[in-house]
Amino acid sequence: MTRTLQDLNVTFIREALAHGADQELVVLLQEQHPADLAEAIEPLTEEEKRRVFQLLNPEQAADVLVELNDLSREEILEETSAARLAEIAEEMESDEAADLLATLSEATQAEVLRRMGREEMKDLAELLRYREDSAGGIMKRELLAVRGDSTVAEAVAAFQQLSHTEDVEDIHNVFVVDAERHLVGVLPIRRLLLVDAATPIHRVMDPNILKVRTDVDQEEVARLFKKYDLLSIPVVDEGDRLVGRITVEDIVDVITEESGEDLLRMGGVDEDDRIFCLPSRSVRKRLPWLTINLATAMLAASVVAIFQDTISQMVTLAVFMPIVAGMGGNAGTQTLTLITRGIAMGELSLTNARRALIKESIVALANGVAIGVFMGLGTYLWKGDWILGSVLGLALIVNMLVAGVVGTIIPVLLKRFGVDPAVASGIIVTTFTDCFGFFFFLGLASLALRFYNL
Template sequence: MTEETYKPQELIEVDDELMDDLRDLIQTKSDFLIKNILNDLYPTDIAHIIGRLEFEEGDYLFSLLSPEDQGRVIVELDDDHREHFLETLKSHQITDIVEELPSDEATDIVSELSDEKAEAVLDELSVEDSQDLKELLQYDENTAGGLMQKEVITVQQKDTVKKAIQAVRRAVKEDEGQHFYFVYVVDENDKLVGSLSISNLILLSPARRIYKVMDTDIISVKTDVDQEEVANIFKKYNLVAAPVVDFSGRVVGRITVDDIVDVIEEEASEDIFRLGGVGINERLSTPPLVSLRKRLPWLSVYLVTGLITSSIINIFHSTIESLVILAALMPLVAGMGGNAGTQAITLMVRGIALGEVDFSNARKALFKELSVGLLNGALVGFLAGTVVALVYGNIILGVVMCLAMITNLFIAALMGTLVPLGLKWAKIDPALASAVLVTTCTDVFGFVSFLGFATLFLSMLT
């Protein structure tokens, strides 16, 4: 008898050659060959392929998958393609998909359906599954309740280790594909009192009582905790899973680290999109009119701030008429201030998002950024002033440039720190409006400082 050796599945690169082959096979409807290719791919790769195909081609490819694989793929699709499938699939098809998904992912799918289709799907599900999803749908999607899944193993504290192991076996049989890390221990009122890792559970004597071996030092989260805070808790305490409890302390679900990875990616993308004034769910595949609707409001805000800045410049029109070269140098001061402000905003928004910066250490962060702003202003101002003095043969113009740089980079550091903190105090996402507010401030103060110093020294400049 020959001993079989395990060969790990190799990752297949989704390149242009593979895409061309699939397009040809779809065109000739070579289902058998397509299925052979898909069998060697992970759901994430299949979702990536569908994202690169035309919608009609993607529909055909998706139809060749089993309901179980369709469920795994649909949760990996980008927003536009997932929305397309949820609109085109029949309710019974979506029901087949939802039945194969963990409760948290199933809830995400149902929440994206129209009210009529969602009701039809919930009616077609089993009573138990339908009740679980209805309960999860009541929570805000950006909270621990909206993030958790109902598949959780609980045992009574007076149970034996043997009974706990049996509970684990039942859970694994009922929810194949689920990864369980802990058994959560509850009292007679179903309130959380401890936990026991499954790796430790299998090493214990079957006759021992759970309350004698459980870990009572357990970190849990309540259903109303914001998902970003949940992610920070996982990061801070290196968690792989955490129980979710209601206001009475009863275990209602669990959150695993794979959910947190999605949250981190989502929150990071949101911050980047908001800093750039782009719609949160916008993608390269988003239709032009949808992108227009998402971007136009922010562009309108930038237009208003630009008009404010131009009105400031108009106040100094006589100074500019006296020395036209000032008009060429103004953007340099404003641009450097904007860049410095963006640096401060980036650090502050990231620090606030990760919990590194709050009101308790805000003064320290402000002092540090102001120190950096002054030093940068002095060094950059001296360099810019020297270059201007040499190029235009006017030392006083160089002094004006130097003073304006110092002033504006100091203002950039000040506003780049205070604006995100102010928005946090007002319970507004700092990434949402920090960029436009700070850029407006650096533009205004940049022009005011440069043209103001130029007006002050005008007799020496001309």
């Protein structure tokens, strides 16, 4: 059963496992890029994934785990021994190892740490203290730090030793510290090649340091990377002592994670809810939000109930009610998406929120007038009733204006009070547009019925 590198696919893996050709499969697996190997593993059954994973050496297993999706990773880790996990974690960079341990139960986590080397255990225990979405939670402990009185030659030697002993490949800067490890300067690695070997580091370092504390939110760190076009940034504790670094590779992961989480939250879906997770788990994650949506729908229904007599006198109103609510909801979603993105990108804050509100109100009013006039004329041509057309047009104008105002104000206020706008803004804006839309439309229709004796 001779196969080439390109032949590694689900069918071949299953054939190899069925025929007990583990040795041939091991050889082929070792030639794969971790990302390609993860892609080949993910379509397999749980048992097949675990069998293939057991064939990987610790270094390869560490690389593949990082590339796997969350569901496949969980399925594999459930049946992986603490001893094996300790070997894998030791092959990972500290931030990746900390992420791995954070997914384990406390008992398994403690057992894995106990089996690791003393230095690795200390680093990981330190990282696990920080919030997962903070600078401390995403930083690496592996870094190059030297004293200010060291020479360039000593810094180069330290860099070579670090690269050989810890296999660190993405060192961009030398961090300069004092005797108590306070960060006092930074020096790009490339400058070490351009300066005389006997030069003291403190003479060529840059004392103007851009740094973050361990408790800074990862979104703020991502904004700093974007604003200053950084490759890495040092992380310090409350005493301004150097404790780690964050690289652009970490920030790419943060951006991907945050955008995915925001998308899920705006849809009322928990980030732990996966496509192939157990149905019971999805029900537990989704039912609370659906219950909240039901409550807001009942609120909108109660507004409609106020005008039951109006609807009974003019049944045609029921035909146009979904248009008023739907257009308001769509307009609100457009504004909400733009404002939420602006907040996430650091473009919008309380200081410039008024400017954004004015702009979005103008846009909403202009769109409302355009849609309202179009629907008003369309309704007149369809139903031959200019009063109904006017009522519908005015209701659309007012509701789309409300949508623009509320879609701007709500996420800004939520952010001001420490609530993620992506989590709750959607349901609040939809409630406003539904309730106000029905109220304006049916209220105007009631006035028309009264004054024009329809």
